[in-house]
Amino acid sequence: MATRDIVYIALFAALMAVLGAFPPLMIPALGIPITAQSMGPMLIGGILGARRGLLSMLLFLLLVAVGLPLLSGGRGGLGVFVGPWSGFIYGWVAATLVVGFAAERLWPRLNFVTAFLTMVAGGIGVVYAVGVPWYSAMSGMDLGAAFIGSAAAFIPGDLIKAGVGAAVVVALRKSYPAVPAGLASRRS
Amino acid sequence: MIELRNVTLHRGERRVLDGLSLSLAEPRIGILGANGSGKSSFARLLNGLLLPTSGHVTVDGIDTRDDVKAARRRVGFLFQNPDNQIVHPTVAEDIAFGLKPRRLPKPAVAAAVSAILARVGLAGSEERLIHELSGGERQLVALAGVLVMEPAHLVLDEPTTLLDLRNRRRIAAAVADFPGQVILVTHDLDLVESFDRVIVFEAGHVVVDDRSGPAVHAYRALCR
Amino acid sequence: MIELRNVTLHRGERRVLDGLSLSLAEPRIGILGANGSGKSSFARLLNGLLLPTSGHVTVDGIDTRDDVKAARRRVGFLFQNPDNQIVHPTVAEDIAFGLKPRRLPKPAVAAAVSAILARVGLAGSEERLIHELSGGERQLVALAGVLVMEPAHLVLDEPTTLLDLRNRRRIAAAVADFPGQVILVTHDLDLVESFDRVIVFEAGHVVVDDRSGPAVHAYRALCR
Amino acid sequence: MIDALYIAADSPLHRLPAGLKLAAIPVLAALLFALPGWPVAAVGLAIVLALLPVSGVPPRRAAKQLRPAIAVIAVLFLVQLWFTDVAAAAGAALRFLALILAATLLTMTTRATALIEALEALFRRLAWTGLSPERLSLAIALTLRFIPVLGQVVEEVREAQAARGRDRSIVALAVPVLVRLLKTADEVAEAIDARS
Numbered sequence: 001m002a003t004r005d006i007v008y009i010a011l012f013a014a015l016m017a018v019l020g021a022f023p024p025l026m027i028p029a030l031g032i033p034i035t036a037q038s039m040g041p042m043l044i045g046g047i048l049g050a051r052r053g054l055l056s057m058l059l060f061l062l063l064v065a066v067g068l069p070l071l072s073g074g075r076g077g078l079g080v081f082v083g084p085w086s087g088f089i090y091g092w093v094a095a096t097l098v099v100g101f102a103a104e105r106l107w108p109r110l111n112f113v114t115a116f117l118t119m120v121a122g123g124i125g126v127v128y129a130v131g132v133p134w135y136s137a138m139s140g141m142d143l144g145a146a147f148i149g150s151a152a153a154f155i156p157g158d159l160i161k162a163g164v165g166a167a168v169v170v171a172l173r174k175s176y177p178a179v180p181a182g183l184a185s186r187r188s
Numbered sequence: 189m190i191e192l193r194n195v196t197l198h199r200g201e202r203r204v205l206d207g208l209s210l211s212l213a214e215p216r217i218g219i220l221g222a223n224g225s226g227k228s229s230f231a232r233l234l235n236g237l238l239l240p241t242s243g244h245v246t247v248d249g250i251d252t253r254d255d256v257k258a259a260r261r262r263v264g265f266l267f268q269n270p271d272n273q274i275v276h277p278t279v280a281e282d283i284a285f286g287l288k289p290r291r292l293p294k295p296a297v298a299a300a301v302s303a304i305l306a307r308v309g310l311a312g313s314e315e316r317l318i319h320e321l322s323g324g325e326r327q328l329v330a331l332a333g334v335l336v337m338e339p340a341h342l343v344l345d346e347p348t349t350l351l352d353l354r355n356r357r358r359i360a361a362a363v364a365d366f367p368g369q370v371i372l373v374t375h376d377l378d379l380v381e382s383f384d385r386v387i388v389f390e391a392g393h394v395v396v397d398d399r400s401g402p403a404v405h406a407y408r409a410l411c412r
Numbered sequence: 413m414i415e416l417r418n419v420t421l422h423r424g425e426r427r428v429l430d431g432l433s434l435s436l437a438e439p440r441i442g443i444l445g446a447n448g449s450g451k452s453s454f455a456r457l458l459n460g461l462l463l464p465t466s467g468h469v470t471v472d473g474i475d476t477r478d479d480v481k482a483a484r485r486r487v488g489f490l491f492q493n494p495d496n497q498i499v500h501p502t503v504a505e506d507i508a509f510g511l512k513p514r515r516l517p518k519p520a521v522a523a524a525v526s527a528i529l530a531r532v533g534l535a536g537s538e539e540r541l542i543h544e545l546s547g548g549e550r551q552l553v554a555l556a557g558v559l560v561m562e563p564a565h566l567v568l569d570e571p572t573t574l575l576d577l578r579n580r581r582r583i584a585a586a587v588a589d590f591p592g593q594v595i596l597v598t599h600d601l602d603l604v605e606s607f608d609r610v611i612v613f614e615a616g617h618v619v620v621d622d623r624s625g626p627a628v629h630a631y632r633a634l635c636r
Numbered sequence: 637m638i639d640a641l642y643i644a645a646d647s648p649l650h651r652l653p654a655g656l657k658l659a660a661i662p663v664l665a666a667l668l669f670a671l672p673g674w675p676v677a678a679v680g681l682a683i684v685l686a687l688l689p690v691s692g693v694p695p696r697r698a699a700k701q702l703r704p705a706i707a708v709i710a711v712l713f714l715v716q717l718w719f720t721d722v723a724a725a726a727g728a729a730l731r732f733l734a735l736i737l738a739a740t741l742l743t744m745t746t747r748a749t750a751l752i753e754a755l756e757a758l759f760r761r762l763a764w765t766g767l768s769p770e771r772l773s774l775a776i777a778l779t780l781r782f783i784p785v786l787g788q789v790v791e792e793v794r795e796a797q798a799a800r801g802r803d804r805s806i807v808a809l810a811v812p813v814l815v816r817l818l819k820t821a822d823e824v825a826e827a828i829d830a831r832s
């Protein structure tokens with residue numbers, strides 16, 4: 001791994017932290033926030049690719065785990081990893097990997113449509129695929145009910161984030177082509 | 189004319205500007221001062237990017253606190269780093285960015301873009317990719333993006349620090365041609381040589397306010 | 413001494429430097445040239461941040477292609493923007509960064525850090541947070557981080573462009589005290605006034621190579 | 637910021653090695669989930685509560701940290717009550733209370749730097765897998781260094797765009813911010829190479 005990859009990994013971990021500075025919106029019925037950080041896996045995967053993206057997300061979560069208050073609303077510490085809602089956080093890890101992998105494959109013909117579909121499938125689908133069953137298992141809530149509850153609360157916002165994420169990744173590919181997702185790490 | 193009456197500005201805990209009263213009427217005004225003396229904060233007051241903590245800033249009679257949009261339309265602003273203000277990947281798209289709210293027909297936008305590119309010496313660069321331009325060319329594109337909006341005043345915050353002598357002259361020439369008022373913040377004393385008035389800041393106060401020659405002389409003495 | 417023999421450098425598709433042969437022996441050497449003329453690429457060759465596409469660069473006899481680490485240890489490098497070269501959040505940690513591979517005992521590191529801070533005029537700043545320092549102080553910290561490694565040569569790529577006159581002098585003074593060789597890339601002609609030798613680049617070639625006075629004169633003429 | 641949630645004190649809990657405390661959390665979690673039923677969960681919570689006075693953490697500070705979690709657990713309890721019975725609902729709620737309180741206690745009694753050192757030691761032992769403690773600590777330092785840089789870049793770009801008369805497009809903000817950050821990162825990488 002080149003020095004540049006380490007720097008990119010750290011940079012996007014910092015980006016994740018900065019996304020956490022946007023005030024979260026608590027959903028009282030679920031106890032889970034609507035947060036700008038759910039855009040993180042989309043941007044990180046889409047820009048860094050799978051390998052570096054994964055490491056970046058893990059680095060961010062490591063800093064949260066050791067007690068830095070970098071999750072939205074200034075939360076941190078190990079407590080956030082052992083709650084009934086923590087599945088979404090593990091979902092971010094998987095999502096970064098999936099979005100990253102897809103972005104690397106699609107990079108030469110990435111456009112808004114393919115990018116948006118990637119964000120929806122990877123950045124929303126995968127996150128929910130981990131987060132919702134976890135929540136339902138931990139809370140005893142029926143899977144369908146948990147999904148309907150969280151879908152109603154989060155999906156409108158998450159679709160907007162997917163749109164923004166896709167537009168950003170596509171524009172960035174044109175404005176700063178020096179970093180084809182994932183390719184830089186392989187080149188060096 | 190831009191006027192400041194009794195302006196004080198706090199940023200965070202700090203009082204960054206303190207009791208300023210100035211009438212900026214001369215066509216060419218230079219701003220000098222040490223790092224952290226408040227030059228950029230001052231410049232940002234002039235188009236309402238910052239609002240005074242107390243006191244008033246008026247642009248041609250419009251108080252920035254009353255109608256920041258109207259004030260801002262009259263004041264173009266060029267920053268040090270062109271990368272901050274370039275939004276789109278191609279030259280023409282980027283220059284057109286500021287025109288969008290005017291909802292002009294496409295051919296009118298294209299004509300305005302081409303005209304302004306010619307004025308900054310980049311005729312025919314419409315379709316070039318910004319990231320393939322040199323630093324000097326990028327700064328000229330950024331300037332074109334400001335000029336295309338036809339402001340009455342132009343405020344520039346250290347617009348030439350990243351540039352070589354030749355590009356510096358190109359920017360200086362494009363600025364010299366500007367028909368309205370120019371207020372230029374810089375560390376480059378050559379740039380303000382021919383200016384009508386030069387103001388020197390120190391720790392949030394005006395310490396020199398004079399014609400160019402004596403002001404630059406006083407500034408050099410201050411920096412010893 | 414740093415030597416280039418028949419050096420050609422490509423970046424992407426472009427030939428950025430073309431058939432350079434130079435012996436850099438003078439204690440103070442200035443590098444001038446237009447934006448994009450190849451100055452930064454040249455500077456990066458001198459410590460192996462870039463390797464020549466063909467030809468050889470040797471630092472005190474060490475070919476950068478054979479042993480880039482050994483060459484790099486002999487050449488300190490200061491960049492234009494302090495924010496792009498400071499890697500740790502506090503002053504002492506950052507300056508110590510370059511010492512890590514030496515595995516010195518902690519007190520020795522602390523002593524070296526304090527000594528170097530005193531030398532650049534920032535004694536007692538060990539625990540300050542980088543992002544709370546002014547631009548000039550940050551550049552001095554970046555310089556300290558280079559000096560602490562005691563290089564034999566110091567290469568600086570436009571180290572003062574973001575600074576005011578006073579901070580520029582502080583950097584210039586710290587550099588003047590440096591006992592080894594200094595190679596300074598700049599657009600600021602005052603900085604190289606007293607230098608032993610000044611080299612001017614144009615489109616990847618050396619077009620002037622002379623004592624400071626005549627070289628600066630020739631450069632000015634070129635930029636017309 | 638690095639020790640934002642830490643509470644300085646000199647207690648037996650503070651003195652325990654960070655690595656040991658870190659390993660205790662998954663063990664506790666495994667036990668609580670492997671042995672169901674509310675009495676086990678209640679015992680678990682009682683043990684963790686008993687650690688509170690030993691930890692030197694003022695109960696008020698602990699409660700403040702727990703408040704968001706308690707809200708969620710209250711919701712969880714009500715939901716469980718709806719779908720199952722009181723015993724199961726109480727079991728789930730107590731289990732999470734115990735676990736989250738334990739994790740919070742760890743966070744409040746252990747310096748982030750100690751945890752990072754423990755991780756570095758782990759990485760050193762696992763060096764044969766390619767994990768490198770130097771890279772880990774460099775990446776952590778860089779992240780902390782980048783957070784304020786990022787804030788400043790966002791501020792500068794936002795300003796530049798406001799000056800051009802357009803205030804509210806997130807994409808128009810994000811693209812130049814990322815371009816600048818990537819350029820910065822490229823140069824930081826060069827600088828690191830130049831210094832190592």
Ligand SMILES: Nc1ncnc2c1ncn2[C@@H]1O[C@H](COP(=O)(O)OP(=O)(O)OP(=O)(O)O)[C@@H](O)[C@H]1O
Pocket residue numbers: 199200201202204221222223224225226227228229230547576
């Ligand atoms: N966003 C901010 N928040 C708090 N303080 C700030 C902020 N921006 C600037 N300052 C402080 O305000 C003072 C004036 O800053 P300003 O940027 O106006 O100085 P300047 O004269 O433009 O300096 P330079 O020559 O380095 O650009 C400084 O002390 C600075 O630390």
Ligand SMILES: Nc1ncnc2c1ncn2[C@@H]1O[C@H](COP(=O)(O)OP(=O)(O)OP(=O)(O)O)[C@@H](O)[C@H]1O
Pocket residue numbers: 323352423424425426428445446447448449450451452453454
């Ligand atoms: N990473 C890169 N990939 C491809 N081309 C590059 C790269 N970096 C620089 N170049 C090109 O190499 C040439 C020389 O660039 P260099 O940065 O060395 O110029 P410079 O003299 O330092 O300019 P400035 O005064 O603007 O710093 C330019 O044409 C530039 O476009």
Ligand SMILES: O=C(O)CCCC[C@@H]1SC[C@@H]2NC(=O)N[C@@H]21
Pocket residue numbers: 032033034035036038071072080085088089127154157158
């Ligand atoms: O901050 C946390 O503790 C984790 C929050 C997880 C929030 C999830 S991610 C997907 C969905 N979209 C949102 O905006 N919030 C949830």
Ligand SMILES: [Mg+2]
Pocket residue numbers: 227228229345
């Ligand atoms: Mg300024």
Ligand SMILES: [Mg+2]
Pocket residue numbers: 451452453569
């Ligand atoms: Mg350069």
